[in-house]
Amino acid sequence: MHQVLSSTPEGIFTINVGPQHPATHGVLHLVITLNGETILKIEPHLGYIHRSIEKMCESLTYRQFIYVTSRMDYLSAHINNHACALCVEKGLQVEVPMRAQYIRVIMDELTRLASHELWWGAMAMDVGAFTPFFYAFRERETINEIMEETCGARLTMNYMVPGGVMADIHPQFQQKVKQFIAGYKNKIAEYNELVTGNVIFQNRMKGVGYLSTEDAISYGCSGPVARASGVACDVRKRYPYDVYAQVQFDEIIETAGDSFARYLVRIREMEQSVRIIEQLIDNIPEGDYQAKTKAVLKLPKGEFYQRVETARGELGVYIVSEGGTTPYRIKFRSPGFSNLSALNEMAKGGKIGDLVATMGTLDLVIPDIDR
Amino acid sequence: MDNEALKASLLPLNANLTFEEGGEWVNVFVPYNELKPLLKTLQGEPDLYFNYLFCLTCVDWKTHLTMVYHLTSLKWQHNLVVKAVLNRENPQIETVCDIWKTAEFLEREVYELFGVEFLHHPDLRRLILTDDFKGWPLRKDFEDPVNMIKL
Numbered sequence: 379m380h381q382v383l384s385s386t387p388e389g390i391f392t393i394n395v396g397p398q399h400p401a402t403h404g405v406l407h408l409v410i411t412l413n414g415e416t417i418l419k420i421e422p423h424l425g426y427i428h429r430s431i432e433k434m435c436e437s438l439t440y441r442q443f444i445y446v447t448s449r450m451d452y453l454s455a456h457i458n459n460h461a462c463a464l465c466v467e468k469g470l471q472v473e474v475p476m477r478a479q480y481i482r483v484i485m486d487e488l489t490r491l492a493s494h495e496l497w498w499g500a501m502a503m504d505v506g507a508f509t510p511f512f513y514a515f516r517e518r519e520t521i522n523e524i525m526e527e528t529c530g531a532r533l534t535m536n537y538m539v540p541g542g543v544m545a546d547i548h549p550q551f552q553q554k555v556k557q558f559i560a561g562y563k564n565k566i567a568e569y570n571e572l573v574t575g576n577v578i579f580q581n582r583m584k585g586v587g588y589l590s591t592e593d594a595i596s597y598g599c600s601g602p603v604a605r606a607s608g609v610a611c612d613v614r615k616r617y618p619y620d621v622y623a624q625v626q627f628d629e630i631i632e633t634a635g636d637s638f639a640r641y642l643v644r645i646r647e648m649e650q651s652v653r654i655i656e657q658l659i660d661n662i663p664e665g666d667y668q669a670k671t672k673a674v675l676k677l678p679k680g681e682f683y684q685r686v687e688t689a690r691g692e693l694g695v696y697i698v699s700e701g702g703t704t705p706y707r708i709k710f711r712s713p714g715f716s717n718l719s720a721l722n723e724m725a726k727g728g729k730i731g732d733l734v735a736t737m738g739t740l741d742l743v744i745p746d747i748d749r
Numbered sequence: 750m751d752n753e754a755l756k757a758s759l760l761p762l763n764a765n766l767t768f769e770e771g772g773e774w775v776n777v778f779v780p781y782n783e784l785k786p787l788l789k790t791l792q793g794e795p796d797l798y799f800n801y802l803f804c805l806t807c808v809d810w811k812t813h814l815t816m817v818y819h820l821t822s823l824k825w826q827h828n829l830v831v832k833a834v835l836n837r838e839n840p841q842i843e844t845v846c847d848i849w850k851t852a853e854f855l856e857r858e859v860y861e862l863f864g865v866e867f868l869h870h871p872d873l874r875r876l877i878l879t880d881d882f883k884g885w886p887l888r889k890d891f892e893d894p895v896n897m898i899k900l
Contacts, residue, residue, distance in 0.1 A: 425877035433887060468773075595800050595823065598851030609823065616826065681772055681830075683804075683819065694804050694819075707887075711804040711819075719854040748877060 389413065397426050401504050401734045404744030408721075415729045420722045428748040435708040440466050440540060440675040443705065448534035450710060451746035453493040454688040456485050459538035464619055465684035465695040466540040469677035475666040478542030479620040480658050484555065485528075485537065487651040491562075492521040493689035494644050494651075501641070501738035502573055505582050510573055517565055520558050524551070540675060542668030555659050559652055566648055574645060583638035587724040587736030590635060597723065598716035601691025602647065603740060606632045606639035613687040625654050640739035676703055690714055690741055714746040750796075750827045758796065759829075763787050774828045781816070781833040785843040788831065791820060792848050798822045799829060802849040805856065807863045809888045814840050814863060835865060844870040862887040 390413055397407040405426035411419040431450060435443040444462045448455040460482055467474060474482075499514030522532045528548045529537040537544050548554075573579055589599070594607035604611045612629040614622045630646040632639035677699040685694045691713030698707040717740055724740075725733050750758070752775050759766060759775070763783060769776035779787050791799045804819035818831040835842060844867040846852040856867045857876040864885035867873055875882060884891055 423876075425879070428877045430886065593850070596850040598802055598849065600803075611823065681776075683773065685803075692803065696804060696806065696817075696819075698808055707808045709804065709806040715854065716851050719851055723850075 390418070395733075397423075401737055403500060403742065406742065406744050406747075410730065410733075412730060415731070417725050417728055417730055417733065420725050420733075422718055422721065424748055426748065427745050429745075431749045432708055432710065435705060437704060439703050440677060440705070443708070444539065445534075445536045447710070448536055449745060450712065450749055451688055451690060451693070451714070451743050452533055453496060453743055454489055454690065454693075455534050456489040456537060457686055457688040458693060459536060460486055460620075461684055461686040461688075461693050461695045463538040463540050464686065465682050465697055466675065466677065468684055469680070469682045469697065469699060470540065470671065470675065472541050472669050472671060474542055474620070474669055476621075476663045477665045478667050478669070480662045481543050481547055481667065482538060483621050483625070484655055484658050484662075485525075485535075485543075487654045488521050488524065488555070490651050490689045491648055492518050492525075494648050495521070497644060497689075497741045498569065498573075501741075502579075504734050504738040505579065507573065507576075507579070510569070513565075513569070513572070517562060524554050524558065527551070527554070539668065541671040542666070544668075546667045547662075552659055552662065555655065559655055559659070562652060566645070566652075569645065574641070580638060582735055583641060583739070584634075584636055586637045586728065586732045587640075587739065588636050589720060589724050591633075593720060593723050594635070597720035599691070599720055600713050600716065601687070601689070602630075602640055602643040603691065603717045603720070605630060606643045606739075607635040608633040611692065613685050613692050617685060619684075619686060621658070625657050627654050637735045637739040644739075644741070674703055676701065677705075685711075688713060690743065690746065691717060710749060712746045712749060714742050714744075718742055718747055750825060755797075755827055755829065762790055769832075772830065774830050776830045776832065778832050778834065781835055781842050784816075784831070784833045785845065788818065788820075788845055788848055791829070791831070796825075798824050800824070802845070802851055802855075805845075805852055805859065807859045807865060807887075809837075809863065811889055813837055814865065816842060816859075816865065818845070840865045841868055842866075843868050846870060861885075864888070 393410050395408040395410060397405040407423040409421040431446055434446055444459050447458040447462050450458055495514045495518040499511040502510035525535055526532050528551055529535040589607045591608045594604045594609050600611050610631055615629045627650045630643050632643050679701040680699055682697045685692050693713055694711030696709040697705050700706040725736050755775050765780050767778045791797050799820035799822050801821045801823050803821055806817050808815045814835045814837055816833045820829045844856055856870055859865050860873055861875040861878050
């Protein structure tokens with residue numbers, strides 16, 4: 379067993395944070411070497427929630443394996459499903475109906491909002507503000523209700539299938555989303571007033587967990603973590619999929635590279651998600667919600683790679699097919715895995731008290747890292 | 750750079766390159782002992798500038814293993830897939846974690862799941878599985894009578 383605390387005569391301490399720790403938001407185990415309060419090294423130990431999803435997918439068909447991926451990054455379940463559906467469609471060369479593309483992108487952005495909501499609440503709670511958690515969950519609940527009504531589930535939706543979406547949207551879907559968006563705009567202003575402008579909060583965040591542009595690229599960081607260090611890496615802009623090429627939105631980039639920059643990127647991304655939904659919600663075209671596909675899907679021999687932007691960064695699905703009904707090999711390039719690898723670089727030389735702020739703005743989801 | 754131009758600029762770099770047709774991106778095979786210098790050039794050359802390693806994995810083909818490196822250039826927006834064939838009995842390849850730091854974790858993952866030994870890796874230990882785990886679970890001949898359910 380690991381000792382909780384051990385020390386050398388020079389005063390170098392080794393402590394364990396996790397696997398059960400409120401600030402790791404899941405079963406992540408960090409072994410931290412300390413000199414007094416200063417962090418010398420952080421070594422993550424993973425695998426407490428490893429389910430060997432890649433091995434399981436090798437024995438599941440192209441229709442079945444998508445459902446397993448909802449359990450990776452469970453806060454971006456829709457977007458994970460979307461990535462897999464797109465990858466299978468790429469292999470089958472299926473044209474997805476416009477209606478399905480619109481529904482998918484709206485669902486993706488609602489998921490991103492829900493995920494950033496949870497991050498915002500949990501991160502504020504980590505640094506000592508309890509109220510934002512309730513505010514965030516109030517809005518997240520509305521999104522979850524829309525999800526439940528449309529997909530029948532609140533967290534692991536499994537709504538996207540190869541060729542489109544599983545069922546058509548609920549008759550009141552458009553009206554409910556519009557109602558939510560109308561109220562939500564004031565909420566972001568409220569968040570800014572409550573947390574962003576708070577001087578105590580800013581002092582806690584600024585200059586903490588600095589990540590340089592070079593390191594962000596070298597560590598393969600993606601998503602808000604990389605964009606806060608000035609790396610333009612939004613997959614929705616660089617390699618647009620479905621109707622993302624047709625909507626207007628800004629790629630949010632900050633250059634400070636500290637925790638506060640990462641915070642700002644996510645807050646502003648919420649505004650952009652609202653903007654995308656507003657452009658699409660009134661214009662969902664009539665037509666099929668699913669392309670006609672065979673009951674048993676067979677991908678041609680070859681390799682297919684599809685990347686999408688989840689709430690955490692770039693998710694890649696790499697399928698190696700031998701022409702059968704199941705993938706020969708499948709690999710998920712998870713955003714959290716690469717972002718976590720940069721944690722040592724970010725926290726080294728800082729104080730252990732600041733680690734919570736750094737971890738909070740990394741927005742790690744452990745099942746996504748362990749897979 | 751589009752795929753054709755990319756292919757043309759790769760040819761002078763190494764005499765032993767073979768291309769695989771049919772993919773979305775350029776797929777290039779390189780002998781495993783010449784991989785490291787090639788990747789170093791790909792990252793350093795200003796016209797190629799593959800500064801972002803976004804996926805590093807391995808595929809077990811039952812007769813051999815294939816290392817797969819997915820590279821992209823954030824500056825030029827082009828992508829490349831570099832592959833190297835390894836034997837199954839004693840797979841060894843040079844580490845690339847001094848070129849891209851993200852490779853340190855990704856190589857540890859490939860090591861524990863496929864048993865590929867990365868030479869000169871600073872800290873080659875198991876990352877996800879327990880320290881006393883036996884076998885290479887993502888290889889096709891891996892059997893676990895307790896935890897595996899065959900469909």
